[in-house]
Amino acid sequence: MVVSVPGRYAADVAEEALDLGRNVFLYSDNVPVDREASLKRKARDRGLLVLGPDCGTAVLGGTGFGFSNRTRRGRIGLIGASGTGLQALLSYLDGDEAGISHAIGTGGRDLSAAVGGITASQALDLLRRDEDTDVLVLVSKPPAPEVTRRLLGEARAAGKPVIVCFLGAAPPGGGWGNVWFANSLEEARGYALKALQERVGASPPTTFSTGGRWVRGLFSGGTLALEILLCLGAVLTPVYSNIPVTADQRLPDPLKSQGHTILDLGADEFTVGRLHPMMDFDLRLRRLRQEAADPEVALILLDVVLGDGAHADPAGELAPGIERALTEARAAGRELAVAVLLIGTAADPQDLQEQSATLERSGARVVRTVGELVEHTWRCVGERPRDPAETALAPVPLEAIRDTRAVINVGIETFAASLAAQGAEVVQVDWRPPAGGNEKMAALLARMKR
Amino acid sequence: MVVSVPGRYAADVAEEALDLGRNVFLYSDNVPVDREASLKRKARDRGLLVLGPDCGTAVLGGTGFGFSNRTRRGRIGLIGASGTGLQALLSYLDGDEAGISHAIGTGGRDLSAAVGGITASQALDLLRRDEDTDVLVLVSKPPAPEVTRRLLGEARAAGKPVIVCFLGAAPPGGGWGNVWFANSLEEARGYALKALQERVGASPPTTFSTGGRWVRGLFSGGTLALEILLCLGAVLTPVYSNIPVTADQRLPDPLKSQGHTILDLGADEFTVGRLHPMMDFDLRLRRLRQEAADPEVALILLDVVLGDGAHADPAGELAPGIERALTEARAAGRELAVAVLLIGTAADPQDLQEQSATLERSGARVVRTVGELVEHTWRCVGERPRDPAETALAPVPLEAIRDTRAVINVGIETFAASLAAQGAEVVQVDWRPPAGGNEKMAALLARMKR
Numbered sequence: 001m002v003v004s005v006p007g008r009y010a011a012d013v014a015e016e017a018l019d020l021g022r023n024v025f026l027y028s029d030n031v032p033v034d035r036e037a038s039l040k041r042k043a044r045d046r047g048l049l050v051l052g053p054d055c056g057t058a059v060l061g062g063t064g065f066g067f068s069n070r071t072r073r074g075r076i077g078l079i080g081a082s083g084t085g086l087q088a089l090l091s092y093l094d095g096d097e098a099g100i101s102h103a104i105g106t107g108g109r110d111l112s113a114a115v116g117g118i119t120a121s122q123a124l125d126l127l128r129r130d131e132d133t134d135v136l137v138l139v140s141k142p143p144a145p146e147v148t149r150r151l152l153g154e155a156r157a158a159g160k161p162v163i164v165c166f167l168g169a170a171p172p173g174g175g176w177g178n179v180w181f182a183n184s185l186e187e188a189r190g191y192a193l194k195a196l197q198e199r200v201g202a203s204p205p206t207t208f209s210t211g212g213r214w215v216r217g218l219f220s221g222g223t224l225a226l227e228i229l230l231c232l233g234a235v236l237t238p239v240y241s242n243i244p245v246t247a248d249q250r251l252p253d254p255l256k257s258q259g260h261t262i263l264d265l266g267a268d269e270f271t272v273g274r275l276h277p278m279m280d281f282d283l284r285l286r287r288l289r290q291e292a293a294d295p296e297v298a299l300i301l302l303d304v305v306l307g308d309g310a311h312a313d314p315a316g317e318l319a320p321g322i323e324r325a326l327t328e329a330r331a332a333g334r335e336l337a338v339a340v341l342l343i344g345t346a347a348d349p350q351d352l353q354e355q356s357a358t359l360e361r362s363g364a365r366v367v368r369t370v371g372e373l374v375e376h377t378w379r380c381v382g383e384r385p386r387d388p389a390e391t392a393l394a395p396v397p398l399e400a401i402r403d404t405r406a407v408i409n410v411g412i413e414t415f416a417a418s419l420a421a422q423g424a425e426v427v428q429v430d431w432r433p434p435a436g437g438n439e440k441m442a443a444l445l446a447r448m449k450r
Numbered sequence: 451m452v453v454s455v456p457g458r459y460a461a462d463v464a465e466e467a468l469d470l471g472r473n474v475f476l477y478s479d480n481v482p483v484d485r486e487a488s489l490k491r492k493a494r495d496r497g498l499l500v501l502g503p504d505c506g507t508a509v510l511g512g513t514g515f516g517f518s519n520r521t522r523r524g525r526i527g528l529i530g531a532s533g534t535g536l537q538a539l540l541s542y543l544d545g546d547e548a549g550i551s552h553a554i555g556t557g558g559r560d561l562s563a564a565v566g567g568i569t570a571s572q573a574l575d576l577l578r579r580d581e582d583t584d585v586l587v588l589v590s591k592p593p594a595p596e597v598t599r600r601l602l603g604e605a606r607a608a609g610k611p612v613i614v615c616f617l618g619a620a621p622p623g624g625g626w627g628n629v630w631f632a633n634s635l636e637e638a639r640g641y642a643l644k645a646l647q648e649r650v651g652a653s654p655p656t657t658f659s660t661g662g663r664w665v666r667g668l669f670s671g672g673t674l675a676l677e678i679l680l681c682l683g684a685v686l687t688p689v690y691s692n693i694p695v696t697a698d699q700r701l702p703d704p705l706k707s708q709g710h711t712i713l714d715l716g717a718d719e720f721t722v723g724r725l726h727p728m729m730d731f732d733l734r735l736r737r738l739r740q741e742a743a744d745p746e747v748a749l750i751l752l753d754v755v756l757g758d759g760a761h762a763d764p765a766g767e768l769a770p771g772i773e774r775a776l777t778e779a780r781a782a783g784r785e786l787a788v789a790v791l792l793i794g795t796a797a798d799p800q801d802l803q804e805q806s807a808t809l810e811r812s813g814a815r816v817v818r819t820v821g822e823l824v825e826h827t828w829r830c831v832g833e834r835p836r837d838p839a840e841t842a843l844a845p846v847p848l849e850a851i852r853d854t855r856a857v858i859n860v861g862i863e864t865f866a867a868s869l870a871a872q873g874a875e876v877v878q879v880d881w882r883p884p885a886g887g888n889e890k891m892a893a894l895l896a897r898m899k900r
Contacts (some may be wrong), residue, residue: 070797174637187624221534347520420610
């Protein structure tokens, strides 16, 4: 059902549609956000969709709703909290001859904390299951942090490439696994085309668990710590650091970790009267021991930076400490993991291969890029892909987006005309405000109906 | 000269080096920021470089300074306000067998408002002129806004591809022309390799001027307005909007533009009691006339969104208004330009080609993507590429980064050993704090020297 009556009546009309078992394209704006949330919770419980309120655009099963463009059919599925964002992508992808499977609008507030991204999650789940969709694109203004975390977890588990474009947010890196971050709609278009050609990142990640909960990062390189903090801050909570990106990430006492903690041990508070931690491993070894003794710690991250100026044998300094930490944890009946980001070149004086081998012999996992380290961390302590049954999410039947030939239109009549012109069977409902728009009278009538 | 003496003495040592006509690699930290700024201004006036203070890493002419990696020679030039950021890139690019020409560290505060990115600008200019460098990479934490604007202008005019990675900042789009925005060091690496292969974006943009100063954007699509605001906000000033991204962008009176103004005419304050501006062009036509009458306006931006639900002939509605605006401006002896972002598909009911032709006949420039619109805008009202002579910038001779075999080392002795191991001729200066570290005595001595 397409609903475009004035905002103060729209939620009631939409709710009636849900009660009749209909999916709703809710164009109207000025619907209170708590009504939006309750409508969407009701829809979710019944396996129905509410696109909107304030949803400008959708293309479902080849039929365009609201403001939409007639786009060639293809294998890219779009999810958008913005109308013209979706329309720009339709326009771009039609020009590329790539085409789209579906474009699902969610309404601009869907990804707020109050609504919690209910429709976006349903849309991700639909396009994940939809056989006509090979690549997903999610475009929105920056969501609430907790919604970002959940959506990125769901995207990571989608089993298909997902291009994420949160316009105006600092992206948590270039991407990882099947999730790529685009900075603009055009970049999202480009990544989607690339993913379509390459069919990359199609398998969901395997996860592992050490039993602990927290990751602790002990870095000598400030920029490495920052990059990892930017990435992990988007998908884990709570995250603390001595180089916080957001105010709530500030670690109260740099000497004591809490929750997930990422430390730059080269920062002033750690280096006063000491050599840089690339040269002197004393501080890192003591902190490594401290973190390893915490039974809630699952994973410890370290960096080793080789090259001129650095210690002559960093792996030799760290390996005994890593080995002891792992042995002591095992002796205490705990699993603990250590991962090391190794930065250096084959020509560096320390012998890259030998350094790597020494670290691996100590029991550490050795990776060569920040992206690999983040991926490893997420697989250990990130959100697990959720079983729909477990989360009590009633899956929306795929017919909701595939079978869109029969539409009821309540409100703006040109929408009915557009739908009919596209070949849909449209029933235009002759809607009038209850009691002719007289609210006192309408309230009386509503009470009498009970 | 490599300077790594304690911070409170380091600036004096560096200044002596400048007075002797030497370039300075200043490893020391804890140098006051005003001393950093005055040192760098002095260096700039003399065509010398000060890398640092708090500069961890540089590779100049194959010689590594401070903490650095022995990286194969190649054609990618790096500029970094961070040490381990540069080292990670060295490590990545060596593994890719791409290699680097030079890696120029600037120190972490170089891109602050207080220092103004003096060293980064010098480095951009050096690598622009350096025949061994085909692609530039600039990595930093987010610079001060005014420094971002200047550096992006210089990058745009570099005549070579420039990959920009401001870690933790919301990037102003995917890139434009020869400037690409990376979200992580790995993405910067990937873009640099791609640019190296494709040799793209090598020619500096041609600019044009209408004589006016300001751009005014009148958009019906909120996300289109937002994307353009994100892009232009990074390179133009002052920018105002009714959908501000930063607090200082808020337009006091939505009915009156000032400076550069980007409006979302679909926002609530414009649509109460009106149809959406995709359906009703009355408001846009009146505002177009208002902006065109402002003699300080150089360029007016519009969007036209075709498709179902939209007006049956948007170009027919807008074209007469555009034509009149251009004619009246010309009659008043002014140049004015209008550019239209046209969103739609070939199958849309309005006839894409015909809409485009109608708009072009009215005198507007028609573009199909946000990126093209931003590029067009920048060419009209953006910062002009600056002639070094005009800005009184003494170019640093290329020998500063090419000819690095003779080094004076003042401070940490292992740096001298590393340099010697790389085959440099090193003179180790036996430095002691003035008056044995007694500051009162040192001040007396300094006064006696005058």
